Amino acid sequence: MSFIQKYIFSPFKNDWKLLLVLSLPAVLLCLFGLGQLGRLTPVNFLAAESVKLVCEFLFLGALLSLLHLLGVKNKWLAGLLAFIYYLTLTADLILLWYFKERFGAKYLDTMEGGDYNFLTDWRVLSYFAVLAIFCGFAVKRFFRAAPRKTAFNRLLVCVAGLALLGAANPLKLLPAPNDFYTSYLITPSPVYTLNAVLTPRPQARLNQPLTPELEKLAQEYNVFSARNTGVGKKYTRVILIASESLSNKYLHRFNPNIPLQASRPLDELMEKYPSASLQHVTLSTLYGLTVIFTSHPFAELAFANGYPVSFVKELKKHGYKTAFLRGADETYMDENVLFHQAGFDEVIGATYFETRPDYKDYIDWWGLTDRKLFDYAAEYLQEHKQEPLFMTLLTVDSHVPLGRLDYLGQEYEEIDAEFYDVPTLPRAFARFGQDVSRFLKQLDEKGLFDQNTLVLIMPDHPSYSNTPTNKLFKPYRPEYDNLPFVIVTRTPIEKPLAANPLVSQLDIAPTLMDLLNLPQPKGFFGHSLFDAAAQRSVFDIKEDYAVVTTEKSSRVVPLNSKKETDQPLLNLIRSFPPED
Numbered sequence: 001m002s003f004i005q006k007y008i009f010s011p012f013k014n015d016w017k018l019l020l021v022l023s024l025p026a027v028l029l030c031l032f033g034l035g036q037l038g039r040l041t042p043v044n045f046l047a048a049e050s051v052k053l054v055c056e057f058l059f060l061g062a063l064l065s066l067l068h069l070l071g072v073k074n075k076w077l078a079g080l081l082a083f084i085y086y087l088t089l090t091a092d093l094i095l096l097w098y099f100k101e102r103f104g105a106k107y108l109d110t111m112e113g114g115d116y117n118f119l120t121d122w123r124v125l126s127y128f129a130v131l132a133i134f135c136g137f138a139v140k141r142f143f144r145a146a147p148r149k150t151a152f153n154r155l156l157v158c159v160a161g162l163a164l165l166g167a168a169n170p171l172k173l174l175p176a177p178n179d180f181y182t183s184y185l186i187t188p189s190p191v192y193t194l195n196a197v198l199t200p201r202p203q204a205r206l207n208q209p210l211t212p213e214l215e216k217l218a219q220e221y222n223v224f225s226a227r228n229t230g231v232g233k234k235y236t237r238v239i240l241i242a243s244e245s246l247s248n249k250y251l252h253r254f255n256p257n258i259p260l261q262a263s264r265p266l267d268e269l270m271e272k273y274p275s276a277s278l279q280h281v282t283l284s285t286l287y288g289l290t291v292i293f294t295s296h297p298f299a300e301l302a303f304a305n306g307y308p309v310s311f312v313k314e315l316k317k318h319g320y321k322t323a324f325l326r327g328a329d330e331t332y333m334d335e336n337v338l339f340h341q342a343g344f345d346e347v348i349g350a351t352y353f354e355t356r357p358d359y360k361d362y363i364d365w366w367g368l369t370d371r372k373l374f375d376y377a378a379e380y381l382q383e384h385k386q387e388p389l390f391m392t393l394l395t396v397d398s399h400v401p402l403g404r405l406d407y408l409g410q411e412y413e414e415i416d417a418e419f420y421d422v423p424t425l426p427r428a429f430a431r432f433g434q435d436v437s438r439f440l441k442q443l444d445e446k447g448l449f450d451q452n453t454l455v456l457i458m459p460d461h462p463s464y465s466n467t468p469t470n471k472l473f474k475p476y477r478p479e480y481d482n483l484p485f486v487i488v489t490r491t492p493i494e495k496p497l498a499a500n501p502l503v504s505q506l507d508i509a510p511t512l513m514d515l516l517n518l519p520q521p522k523g524f525f526g527h528s529l530f531d532a533a534a535q536r537s538v539f540d541i542k543e544d545y546a547v548v549t550t551e552k553s554s555r556v557v558p559l560n561s562k563k564e565t566d567q568p569l570l571n572l573i574r575s576f577p578p579e580d
Helices: 002-012 016-036 042-069 075-098 105-110 122-142 148-167 178-184 189-198 212-221 264-272 285-294 299-304 311-317 332-342 370-383 425-445 505-515 564-573
Strands: 237-243 275-278 321-326 346-348 389-394 453-459 483-489 538-541 545-549 554-558
Touching: 002 148, 016 042, 016 075, 016 122, 016 178, 042 075, 042 148, 042 178, 075 122, 075 189, 105 189, 178 554, 212 564, 237 285, 237 370, 237 425, 264 275, 264 425, 264 483, 275 505, 285 299, 285 311, 285 332, 285 389, 285 505, 299 332, 311 321, 311 389, 311 505, 321 370, 332 346, 370 389, 370 425, 425 453, 453 505, 483 505, 545 564, 554 564
Parallel strands: 237 389, 237 453, 321 346, 321 389
Antiparallel strands: 275 483, 453 483, 538 545, 545 554
8 A cells, every 4th residue: 555655646636636637628628529429328327427537637647747847837828838738638529519520630631721710709709718718727726846856766667557457458348349439539638639640541452453352241231232223314414502501400491499581591402302411421521522423431531532433423433514513712721723633624713713703702701602693693594505514503691600700791591490590500591592592593594404404402411509599409300410401303303212221321412313324333332312222331431441331230430440350341342343
């Protein structure tokens, strides 16, 4: 007992209160994460929170020891360093809030080119003020200088404790997948982000024939086997409208708390035409659009390798002119380059619209207003009405966190309901629906909505955050995070879509190829939504793990797993097989 007292407890004698207080935000973050990931049960709560507290306490103890070894005694400096540390927790908080993932390498890339005016919002400033006060209080009240010998002994104890926790993580005793999700939240935020940046990313299996083992697995999950159903024809004007962050929860059709008037335009389209509720398989715009174009769940490998498979390329091969129109800056995340590689002849965005006198005054915030983007799309369609054309439109007015704040004088039908008289995402999606109706009317008036016109409406990815309109989404249901999808034609297609709960974003590309009666590429993971008999699997690729769901089971696989039993599945999701 004296050994434990002298060598384990003694180094923390003057600092345990500081470390305990400073550990609390991370413990609360872990609790929030369990809720966001749908894993907040009494057992998970007790297990994860206990381990998180120990891990954070030891990690902060190691950092504090390093400060003491460096001779840091100034409380202001210590408070500043604590504040910087909590900024990494804040990044995790935001990602769990909006994307149900932690802050890794993927999201570092998305930071460039973003709109950060929200940082001046009083609520954000208040958050940072509270954070600063907390750091100041903890350091002023509990920070003490320590002899280097004590600091060194504390460092040894903390490092040994963290090593032991890593080698014998008690959370691994929980049943799957709770063992994974609880462990996922334990790593300290800066360590998680640094590890995500430094860990080598999986490499694609490009144009390699499937091994017999992978062929068998592909059959088991029924991938690389999309087929046409005979529903298609030669549409010569194809328009894909991708709404930023649209989710089922914003439509009265799925969520009765949404006022009927607010989502009527989109609800009526879904009622009149073939429509579906799709599971998402990735997050963020580049990743979501890449999955739509490729029907491949590993979006990062697709765009990092020049889009080995893409329905846009297939349309281009069959004589379609291809254009990508967006309200935001087209150079964001190099998407102007990447989407050219995906098969688009033209990529047009805010940089171009700034040169147009009739559009430049409607650029603000993230970019051109949706209404003016639709106006330009109608103009572009008119110019190219004599040739087969595929166009993708990516809107921006509904970007998180609150949607467009200023519509620059554009008028909309006002919704007389709570949350619709101020900037919120529900208001933004209500106005998106009005813009879609206006656009379809424009096409009809210009003679551009005929029997050869095909319009697909969908989101690029869902929006998870419910703040500040949480009241509209209670009680919350998992299907609220699904993605509405509708197929609009002059004469509604009568053939029904598959009534399968596993229809997903992976099925969009095969559905489009089916609608155009064009051959299905070998590399598609999904199936036409008109193929009611197809067995479906959902591959949801996160920053560092994949969730694979079939009709029989759901499985979580870390992307860097060393388990031999995980390798075949990881090889499958990395595969871009050659065409037959």
